[in-house]
Amino acid sequence: MVKFPFYRQHDQMDCGPTCLRMVAKHHGRHYSMDSLRQKSGINREGVSLLGISEAAEEIGFRTVGAKLTWEQLKQEAALPCVIYWNQVHFVVVYKIKGDKVYIADPAKGKVTYRKEEFLEQWLVKNSVPVNVAVDGADTPLNPPFLGGTYGIALLLYTSPAFYDLEGEKGNRLSFSILFRYILPYKNLLFQLGLGLLAGSILQLIFPFLTQAVVDIGIQNRDINFIYLILMAQLMLFFGRTVVEFIRSWILLHMSTRINISILSDFLIKLMKLPMPFFDTKMVGDIMQRMGDHARIQNFLTGQTLSTLFSFVTLIVFSVVLAYYHMMIFTVFLVASTLYVIWIVLFLKKRRELDHRRFGISSSNQSTVIQLIQGMQEIKLNNCEKQKRWEWEHLQARLFRYQVKNLALEQYQQGGAFFINEGKNIGITFISAIAVVNGQLTLGAMLAIQYIIGQ
Numbered sequence: 001m002v003k004f005p006f007y008r009q010h011d012q013m014d015c016g017p018t019c020l021r022m023v024a025k026h027h028g029r030h031y032s033m034d035s036l037r038q039k040s041g042i043n044r045e046g047v048s049l050l051g052i053s054e055a056a057e058e059i060g061f062r063t064v065g066a067k068l069t070w071e072q073l074k075q076e077a078a079l080p081c082v083i084y085w086n087q088v089h090f091v092v093v094y095k096i097k098g099d100k101v102y103i104a105d106p107a108k109g110k111v112t113y114r115k116e117e118f119l120e121q122w123l124v125k126n127s128v129p130v131n132v133a134v135d136g137a138d139t140p141l142n143p144p145f146l147g148g149t150y151g152i153a154l155l156l157y158t159s160p161a162f163y164d165l166e167g168e169k170g171n172r173l174s175f176s177i178l179f180r181y182i183l184p185y186k187n188l189l190f191q192l193g194l195g196l197l198a199g200s201i202l203q204l205i206f207p208f209l210t211q212a213v214v215d216i217g218i219q220n221r222d223i224n225f226i227y228l229i230l231m232a233q234l235m236l237f238f239g240r241t242v243v244e245f246i247r248s249w250i251l252l253h254m255s256t257r258i259n260i261s262i263l264s265d266f267l268i269k270l271m272k273l274p275m276p277f278f279d280t281k282m283v284g285d286i287m288q289r290m291g292d293h294a295r296i297q298n299f300l301t302g303q304t305l306s307t308l309f310s311f312v313t314l315i316v317f318s319v320v321l322a323y324y325h326m327m328i329f330t331v332f333l334v335a336s337t338l339y340v341i342w343i344v345l346f347l348k349k350r351r352e353l354d355h356r357r358f359g360i361s362s363s364n365q366s367t368v369i370q371l372i373q374g375m376q377e378i379k380l381n382n383c384e385k386q387k388r389w390e391w392e393h394l395q396a397r398l399f400r401y402q403v404k405n406l407a408l409e410q411y412q413q414g415g416a417f418f419i420n421e422g423k424n425i426g427i428t429f430i431s432a433i434a435v436v437n438g439q440l441t442l443g444a445m446l447a448i449q450y451i452i453g454q
Contacts (some may be wrong), residue, residue, distance in 0.1 A: 004080065004094040007033075007354055009106035012362060015090045016040055016047035019082045020056055020156075022092050026080055029160050029165065030432045031059060041304040048152055052082060052090065056154070061161025070119060077155055086121045086153035090239035093153075107359060122151040128445050132290050188254045193261050195247045196309055203238050207320055207447035209233055214443030262296060287365045317451045324444050325434055328427050332452070333439075335423030339416055346412045360401055366395050425453045 009018040012032060017036035024031050039055035040047050053063040068077060073096070080094035081098040083106075095102035099115040113121075182189065209229050217226035266289070315335060322329040371378070371387055378387050431448050434440040440448075 003103060004102075004110075006104050006110055007106065008109070008281060010156050012359060012366075013042055013046045015054045015106045016049075017042060017055065019092045019104075020059075021088045022094075022104055022106075023056075023080050023082065023156050024059060025062075026094070027162065028164065029059070035244055039183075047090075049082075049084065049090075049152065053154055056156055058160055060165050062157040062159050064155040064157075066153050066155060067124075068153050069150060073151070073153065077153060078157055081156060082154040083122055084124075087124065108356070119151075124150060124152065130374040150312070182254075182263050185254050185257070188250050191250055192203060192247060195243050195250075196312060198243050199309070200312050201315055202236050202243075204316050204320065205236060206233070207450050209236070210450050211441070211443035214446055215441045216443075263290065287362075287369075291361075301341075307393075320451060321448065324448060325431065325440060327429050328434075331423060331426050331430065335419055335426070339419045342413065342419060346408065349408060353401070353408065354416065356401055357405070360398050362392065364398060367391050367394055427452050 005022055007018050007021050007025070010014050014033065014037070015032060017040050019032055020031060020040070021036055036055055039049040039058050042051065042056070047093075050063055054067060056063050066072075066077075073093070077093075079096065079262060080092050082090055083093055085091045089105075089107065092104040093101060094104055101113045101115065101118040103111050103113060103118075105111050157212050165305070208233055213229045216222065217229060270286070318329060318333060321332050369392060371391065376386055428450060431440055431445045435442055
């Protein structure tokens with residue numbers, strides 16, 4: 001079976017167009033979010049089922065808005081279809097197998113629900129006529145009906161007109177777009193490279209100095225030699241500190257310039273957009289995007305360089321361990337590989353949580369801005385409590401996100417700590433046995449301890 005395509009909604013109110021985009025991609029046609037937003041008539045209040053239907057028919061689908069029972073959805077409905085979810089959201093049902101319902105949720109990702117969980121969130125719970133809308137954009141379903149037994153769905157059927165249209169060409173983003181901001185600072189990058197090389201050389205020398213203190217200075221009772229090694233270590237430590245200070249200043253200059261460049265380009269593009277664009281965007285979405293540019297700058301100048309430095313250090317220490325003892329090198333290499341694999345396993349979940357953080361933070365910023373700017377209207381309409389409750393509800397959502405994020409971090413850190421400490425204990429045990437068997441000197445063992453301590 002062909003894997004159902006998934007797209008994540010970019011902004012708070014993008015669920016409807018995103019669902020339509022996924023269904024179109026499933027049938028072999030690509031459409032951009034911008035064009036589907038325009039076709040569906042999205043605004044700050046969201047998008048209606050009617051708007052999604054009109055956009056779908058404009059790109060060649062035949063649509064039927066229906067109220068369906070569970071049996072009708074499972075046995076008769078054409079999948080994938082768009083359903084009205086929890087009375088505040090749109091999602092795509094793309095497969096039903098037994099009592100399991102497979103959903104593509106633009107806000108959460110691909111989720112599988114049992115029948116009971118699905119019905120709890122799909123069936124209309126109201127005992128009043130239903131207005132099909134998202135976040136306040138009321139579009140009455142004709143005819144209205146009383147809830148409890150039915151759920152709302154938009155069935156999408158392809159027509160010859162759908163395949164006659166060629167769709168749109170997808171613009172694939174790549175890291176080259178980001179790294180264009182780094183390339184103008186080649187001289188600073190060269191200086192950082194020299195600092196990285198110098199730091200690696202200094203890191204390489206320290207284990208051998210530690211070994212020399214024990215194997216030569218202590219064993220021969222040579223105080224002068226110990227003083228000499230001590231002075232050498234102090235000079236190397238001073239050199240490493242100077243290199244780190246210089247690298248920090250270079251990073252400050254480069255990161256500040258990159259951050260200004262990224263934000264300036266964003267503002268230039270933002271100011272070129274037509275007026276209707278700002279009628280469809282929440283202020284919080286725009287503010288959150290500007291805030292996330294700092295994360296891009298941190299990735300380019302902080303995390304990338306830090307990862308590169310860690311990788312070079314790993315290679316340097318691996319060579320030293322291989323020089324001392326191949327078994328220790330093997331344990332170190334296997335454990336380091338497991339450590340990296342363990343961290344990578346969590347990337348997908350962290351990405352999902354990061355998208356949730358964006359949505360919640362955006363809503364929080366929009367709410368705070370509305371509270372401050374609309375205080376006069378709030379007091380005139382005597383709705384202080386309702387607005388405060390709305391803000392408190394968002395804080396509760398933010399807290400739940402933080403709980404999940406902390407649980408994931410602790411789970412990730414716990415496994416990484418176990419792998420790392422297991423590696424250290426194993427290497428200590430092997431090196432101790434090697435010293436007893438005469439394969440390693442005590443100084444070499446201390447040098448190995450220094451390496452795994454880094």
